[in-house]
Amino acid sequence: MAVKEKIVIGLGNPILSDDGVGIFAAREVKKNLPPDSRIDVVEASLAGFNLLDLMLGYKEAVIIDSIQTKDGKVGEIYEFTPDALVETIRLASVHDFNLATALKFGKMMGMDVPGRVTIYAVEVADNSTFHEGCCREVENAIPKVVEKVLQDLE
Numbered sequence: 001m002a003v004k005e006k007i008v009i010g011l012g013n014p015i016l017s018d019d020g021v022g023i024f025a026a027r028e029v030k031k032n033l034p035p036d037s038r039i040d041v042v043e044a045s046l047a048g049f050n051l052l053d054l055m056l057g058y059k060e061a062v063i064i065d066s067i068q069t070k071d072g073k074v075g076e077i078y079e080f081t082p083d084a085l086v087e088t089i090r091l092a093s094v095h096d097f098n099l100a101t102a103l104k105f106g107k108m109m110g111m112d113v114p115g116r117v118t119i120y121a122v123e124v125a126d127n128s129t130f131h132e133g134c135c136r137e138v139e140n141a142i143p144k145v146v147e148k149v150l151q152d153l154e
Helices: 017-031 048-055 099-108 136-153
Strands: 006-011 039-044 060-067 077-080 116-123
Touching: 006 017, 006 048, 006 136, 017 039, 017 060, 017 116, 017 136, 039 048, 048 099, 060 136, 077 136, 099 116, 116 136
Parallel strands: 006 039, 006 060, 060 116
Antiparallel strands: 077 116
16 A cells, blocks of 8 residues: 555535635545545644644645635635744643644654645635535635645645
8 A cells, every 4th residue: 555645634614604615625636636646635624733633644735724814805815834824922722723833843842744734725705604615706716726736736
């Protein structure tokens, strides 16, 4: 059995409207990979330490998620690394760990964290209303983010 070197993690909740975009995109990525691919694709609704656990042992991780920015255009796709994220300054509990802090902690502890982490985030309109499926603009962004992820994985 081939060793898996890369992981794609689709984040979100598929029953919270646009919040499911990461999961829906990950499902499409998985459909487009050959059966003998050395890439794992998983769906999750995790953050911090729990998300770090999913990535341990992989050389590379790609995360697909939703995002809401102040002036963003719904359906816009952003690509960045954890370096663009602000680390948690004060920790009241381990639940306060965000991705940047969790990765830094993992490296400090000598954990086998990925050498490369790329985040693809789709600007969403609504990530809190109970509804299965995304709005039209976010739905239209899914094939585009899938194409970007597949290119990145090559």
